[in-house]
Amino acid sequence: MPSEKQTNSLSKFISSLKQFIEWIDPILVPLLAILTSMIVGGIIIKSVGGDPILAYKGLLEGSFGSVELGPVKSQRAISETAVWATPYIFAGLAVALAFKGGLFNIGAEGQLALGAVFSSLIGYALPGWLGVDLPTIIHLPLAILGGLLMGGIWAGIVGALKAYTGGHEVINTIMMNYIALNSTSFLLNGVMKDPSPTNVIARTPLIAESARFAPIFDGLRVHWGFVLALFTAVFIWWLLNKTTVGFEIRTMGANPDAAHYAGVNVKRTIILTMFLSGALAGMAGAIEVTGLNYRHELGFSQGYGFDAIAIALLGKSHPIGVVLASILFAAMRNGATRMQFLTQMPVDLISMIQAFILLFVAADAIVRFIFRIQSKGERVVLTRGWGG
């Protein structure tokens, strides 16, 4: 017979364990999804004759460094992971914000490309048009704003079509992707092509020094855009949870009819949500131009838009989750080179592991089934059929 004190501490322990499980529940499925995908990835590596342990060691070393690599290479590895994470955070937030409003923005790719095009246009051409050299404090924000507005308008068109004609945003954002990529090719091969005589690539001229982000540390590529990305994530969290606009977006996402009867202007909110989503994607492009490449080159953004969907789902559309998921995806992309160096596994393996992560996160029922975790019973509706 245990004493009263023992029972008390036992029940305390059980209740704190319960609290812990309650607390970890929202991130439990994503974590297990990552674990399952890594195991599946390991099986694939093994089946094509590779060494999974060595491959994952390479992935980890390549993304976060290690004692073995030495401080210089490790610093560079971490810096490069942050560089990769920057556009992922913006694009992931773009998709996540739309999800919160019950909208699916598959068009981050196109919005990002157009954002980059316009940001570089302002970056290289604005001083010439005005005839004066602009200080960084004016020029850089303008360059970012250009990308932001362009991305926002591009997605806003889709929002307006959805609000006023019911054209489904999934198909329309995909179509706008192709239109954006074709227009980008047209511009970069034509009027915006770098005129220097040695250039044969479809790319813009370099942007002015005054439109560039400074690197945070000398000698490393990580730039202040990464910090801006983190601040943006906090801002989006604040916007969604502490403002009327955020409340309207979330209400519309939960139930558009209820939102309508509660007095939310659903049409306006659809357009606004798509605009904000596109603006974030446009910013991803603008920051890549102003912080990293200093120009836009054709084909640099292949796949960011689709990775962003996986990131938003993995982060459960929560801004902090998106940041963590972005860092994970960035680490995998960045570490893949070292993995390939150590094990000769093609970099494309990463795309496959990421596809599996998306699969297991989307189908959380599979993960819950494998690990026997009970569901809380509510199904979150992310998107609606063609009719809605």
Added chain:
Amino acid sequence: MDWKRFGFIAIIIVVLFGGVVAIGQVQQRPLLIVTSMLATTIAVATPLTLGALSGVFCERAGVVNIGIEGMMLASAFFGWLAAVYMFHVFEYPTGVSITAGALFAVITGMLMALLHAVLSITFKVDQIIGGTVINILAVGLTGFLNRQMFFGKGSVFEGSIPNSPGVLRAIHIPITEILSPLCGANSPLCVENIAAINRVFDQKPIALSAILLVFISHYVLFNTRWGLRTRAVGEHPKAADTVGINVIKMRYANVLIGGALAGLAGAYFTIESVPSFEPLLTNGRGFISLAAMIFGNWTPIGAWAAALVFGASSALQINMQIFRAVIPPQLAFLQQSYIVGLVPYILTMIILTGIIGKTTPPAAGGVPYDK
């Protein structure tokens, strides 16, 4: 299908064809241009037609399928891989290899569709997310295996992409042989015209079977018990269940049929069109098929008509180059592929606005069935 929509399709096709004839006639006779356009249109519309039919079957049964693109890409890759393996490793003759490749593409499409069915029907995952998973998985899978199979450690091809055994050959329908005696002895122009018209019908097997499948699908969906049940399951699954139709089974079966059709569409790319594979070669045609399906109001014949419109706009692009169209230099930029290439995308968006007749999707599309 209503007349407004058919009228719209007719106008678009006439405008596209007329444009090429107008600017190409300096080089060539209009009849030759039109027949060349028609032949290209039918060929280019093939994957779109099959993809749209795939969508029709899935969605009529109540399962939204935006994974057609991924199914096509995976099928194109595995069909091609199978043909290459059969030809180079097992040393089968060309004909056997490419037929097996086509078969393999269809099976791949069905396997991808099975994944979609398991996700969206059994696990009740959001169907649009499920489709996105298929699309991303296909890109990763084909990219990885393409690299691994040919350049990986221990690859039988030792770091080079081998030649494919080739592509399916066109089937000749002997119109010229039958009709040319009617021309009389001394009219070479007449024979030439008949031969030009004949070329429109000399299509490759998958293109011909796509047209056949349009009419078979129409018959199956609207004239058979199976079709009635499929539509019932997509419109009102509860009612269908009440009268004893197995909703889950019907949905699985139709998604698998859809997968087979998307697989055949994939085979078009690497078995019928070009004998090679490159990453991302489907280039959005799965999504355009989806648009064709919506424009065709979820009917096979309507979807085919829409696919032909998109095919015609691609044919315009191809034929402008063939006939070296003479156009004023101020408009020369229109000729660039990225501008002409915009036509299907913009058309799709116009169609989706509902200006040209409202579309009515199956009522239960996108909703998992809970008993």
